[in-house]
Amino acid sequence: MAMESVEAVVAHIQGLSGSQEEVAHLHALLKQSEDALRSQAARLGAFLHQLDPSVHTLGYLFLLEAYSSDPVCREQDGDFLLSIVEFINSCSAEQIRLAPEKFISVCKSFKDKVMQLQVPIQGIVPLRTAIRKLQVSSEQLTTLHSDYLLLCLLAKCYKAGLSILDDDIFEVDQPRDLFLYCYYGGMINIGLKSYRKAWECLHNVITAPMTTLNAIAVEAYKKYILVSIILNGQVPLFPKYTSSTAQRNLKSHTQPYIDLANCYATGTFAELEGCIQTNLEKFQSDSNLGLVKQVLSSLYKRNIQRLTQTYLTLSLQDIANAAQLKTPREAEMHVLQMIQDGEIFATINQKDGMVSFHEDPEQYKTCGMIEHIDSSIHRLMALSQKLGSLDEHMSCDPAYLTRIGKERPRFDFDEFDSVPHKFL
Amino acid sequence: MDLSPIQNAVASGSYATIADACDELMLQVASRGIAYQEDWPFTVHLLGHIFANDLNSARFLWKSIPQGFKESKPELVAAWRIGQCLWTRDYAGVYDAIRGFEWSPEVAGLVAAFSENYTKKMFQLLSSAYSTIGVADVAHFLGMSEDEATNYALQHGWTMDSPSKMLTVKKPRIITEQKLDPSRLQRLTEYVFHLEH
Numbered sequence: 228m229a230m231e232s233v234e235a236v237v238a239h240i241q242g243l244s245g246s247q248e249e250v251a252h253l254h255a256l257l258k259q260s261e262d263a264l265r266s267q268a269a270r271l272g273a274f275l276h277q278l279d280p281s282v283h284t285l286g287y288l289f290l291l292e293a294y295s296s297d298p299v300c301r302e303q304d305g306d307f308l309l310s311i312v313e314f315i316n317s318c319s320a321e322q323i324r325l326a327p328e329k330f331i332s333v334c335k336s337f338k339d340k341v342m343q344l345q346v347p348i349q350g351i352v353p354l355r356t357a358i359r360k361l362q363v364s365s366e367q368l369t370t371l372h373s374d375y376l377l378l379c380l381l382a383k384c385y386k387a388g389l390s391i392l393d394d395d396i397f398e399v400d401q402p403r404d405l406f407l408y409c410y411y412g413g414m415i416n417i418g419l420k421s422y423r424k425a426w427e428c429l430h431n432v433i434t435a436p437m438t439t440l441n442a443i444a445v446e447a448y449k450k451y452i453l454v455s456i457i458l459n460g461q462v463p464l465f466p467k468y469t470s471s472t473a474q475r476n477l478k479s480h481t482q483p484y485i486d487l488a489n490c491y492a493t494g495t496f497a498e499l500e501g502c503i504q505t506n507l508e509k510f511q512s513d514s515n516l517g518l519v520k521q522v523l524s525s526l527y528k529r530n531i532q533r534l535t536q537t538y539l540t541l542s543l544q545d546i547a548n549a550a551q552l553k554t555p556r557e558a559e560m561h562v563l564q565m566i567q568d569g570e571i572f573a574t575i576n577q578k579d580g581m582v583s584f585h586e587d588p589e590q591y592k593t594c595g596m597i598e599h600i601d602s603s604i605h606r607l608m609a610l611s612q613k614l615g616s617l618d619e620h621m622s623c624d625p626a627y628l629t630r631i632g633k634e635r636p637r638f639d640f641d642e643f644d645s646v647p648h649k650f651l
Numbered sequence: 652m653d654l655s656p657i658q659n660a661v662a663s664g665s666y667a668t669i670a671d672a673c674d675e676l677m678l679q680v681a682s683r684g685i686a687y688q689e690d691w692p693f694t695v696h697l698l699g700h701i702f703a704n705d706l707n708s709a710r711f712l713w714k715s716i717p718q719g720f721k722e723s724k725p726e727l728v729a730a731w732r733i734g735q736c737l738w739t740r741d742y743a744g745v746y747d748a749i750r751g752f753e754w755s756p757e758v759a760g761l762v763a764a765f766s767e768n769y770t771k772k773m774f775q776l777l778s779s780a781y782s783t784i785g786v787a788d789v790a791h792f793l794g795m796s797e798d799e800a801t802n803y804a805l806q807h808g809w810t811m812d813s814p815s816k817m818l819t820v821k822k823p824r825i826i827t828e829q830k831l832d833p834s835r836l837q838r839l840t841e842y843v844f845h846l847e848h
Contacts, residue, residue: 312682352682383711387678419707564740566780578783578817601838608845 233267236260237274240286250285254325257289264289268297272306280314284322287314292329295336308349311337315353320360330361331370338374347381354378358391366397373407380414388415392424397613406432406443413450417518422458429454433477437470440477446513448477452484453518457525462488483509487522494533496526496551527552527561528570535571535584543580555580652680652690661695666761669699670708688717694727698758701734702765709734726755733765745769746794770794774807778820786816 236257243253264271271294280287291314294300301307311333323330334357341350354375361369372391379388392412399405409431416425432447455462462485465474478485483506490502503510503519510516530550534541543555543562552558562582565571572585589596621627656676660669673696680687693716700709713731721728729752736744746766754762773792777784790800801811801818808821 309684312684346681346684348678348681349684350682352678383715384674384678385711386674386708418711560740563776563780567776573780574782575780575784576782577785577788578815583782597835604842608842611845 233264233270233274236264236290237277237286240278240283244283244286250322250325253285257286261289261293264293265296268293268300272300275310281317281319284319285325288318288323288326288329288333292333295333301336301340308337308340308344312353315357315360318360323360324363327361330357334371335374338378341378342381347378348384350378351375351382351384351387355387355390364398365394368396368399368404368408370401370404373404373411376408376411376415380411380418383418385415385418388412389419392416392428402435405435406441406447409435410443410447413447413454417450417454422454426451426454426458433473434466434469437472440472440480444473445477445480448473449481449484449513449515450518452481452488453515453522456488456491456522457518460525460529461492487519491522491526494526494530496523499523499526528565531558531561531565532571535573538584540581540583543575543582546582652685652687654690654692657692657695661757661761664760664764666699666702666764669695669761670703670705673699674708688720693720694724694730694758695761697727697730697734698761698765701730701737702761702768704737706734706738710738726752726758729754730758742773743791743794750794774803775823778807778823781820783817783819786811786818789818 239253239256243249243256271290275287275290275294278287278290291311295307295311315334315337334354338350338354341347354371358369358371358375361371375391376388379385388411392415396405396408409428413425413428413432416422416428429447429451433444433451435444437444452462486506487499487502490499493499500523503523507516510519527550531546534546534549541549543558546562547553547555547558550558550561552561559575559577562571562573562575566573572587574583574585575581576583591597591600654676656672657669660666660672673692677687677691677696693712697709697712700706700712709731713734716727721731729748732748732751733745735741736748749762749766770793777789777792786797786801789795789804790797793800793803795803804818805811807823810819810821811817812819
């Protein structure tokens, strides 16, 4: 079939964007015209004005994608960005989902441009809109998720990342998306000082299925070590479901951090400082120095918290000694701050210069706490149902059945045969 | 640039909503490629974060403000000083930062509301953290003179031992809701059903 002219393609778009059948027909025609469009990329800018992005979404998308893949066209700054923003805002989600790779390609060009011009903040709202339109449900992870988080990080708009991070993800298309998404998610939570959430994100990266080690997992493990220390004072062992690749290889790439964790366990401030000095350059080049400093300042808290396990009351002077602080007043201020942050339950008695440690006064009887437990149970039930249906789904999957069929030993005819023979 | 959502929030005294309104509007404006920084109400934005006790966002906002603005807008710098004191836990410094500047009418209400909240929160902290505490320290943490602080504490039921100038804290009785409603029973039934299957 002869290559269609751009004018003819545009006419098709305008004529065939009415109903679902028309659009399906249009889609086929557009796919055939891809080469024609690409070869005339420079002219497409003018044609875009003849189309309405909200009605002619699919056609607009094909033209826009051809236009934005052309390196020369990308150099046009202002209008290029604004036209993509306009498109993302007004496009029809249904039509977008017919050609997701093209939509993603356009969004990636947009993100690259915004980064090149050093205005990441400009890309945040558009990418957020793009994700919501591309997703079939909020449980689906798209390639754009990690791009969005990257822009939030670069623009230092960490809170903006939360609207996407708060979604529970159950479907992942590309493993690489998951690694990046969780890694950036960890970094955003670190920026917000939500260490527990950061830990969960980074944990997902290092325990994700891996046949070969990747750089994202290595960097994630470095931060994982630091966040684990800040949260719990120690680095947990790899859980059973961690890939053997990760278990065998991650530690050898992160030795300075393992050394730091070991040093932390001794509890001495001077030793920890020494360890940090030794590996300073490494921490700096990994951009982890800020996090390392927080590990250092968490040592005071850790040492004070340890005291609560042994003592019911202790003098401020003793606390100062145990935590290697210079004066009882410093100890008092540390304890006050920890009480303010809810990291310790204690009362200071200035008259006697003593601190009394208490149990957590939470009795789990309040309405607020019941709501919290309630919603947690609900989430668990939903998760359990999801896992149940995933399991059912998988047990019907031909690939899976072939695999277990092959691995089964041969049984006699009388034996109950759970796998149909056609799969053997 | 239509700043009315922010201006309305300030005018109506819904100070807790200012920060979110500013954040969202800033992202929207930036996405249209508008050079918004010249006219952006950074001081209100910063104080909004401080009011909501979101010091992380306050710090990131401060870092993103162009250096020129920091030098030419003294009110912005004064607002940041409050945030700095909060961040470094310089409890008394916060009061100095609040009182050490002649706030413009636009933000005066916001700063005053913050100051009141802060004093209350500090008093709550002292009540929960101390069993006995010296008058000098209470004055220090509440940004009041020793007499004012003593009166404030006595009004809240604390007792004073005059010779040693020690105040004994009276813990406030926390009344928390503990009533259950009938819909709980339905929920519990659902849970048991789920566990059985």
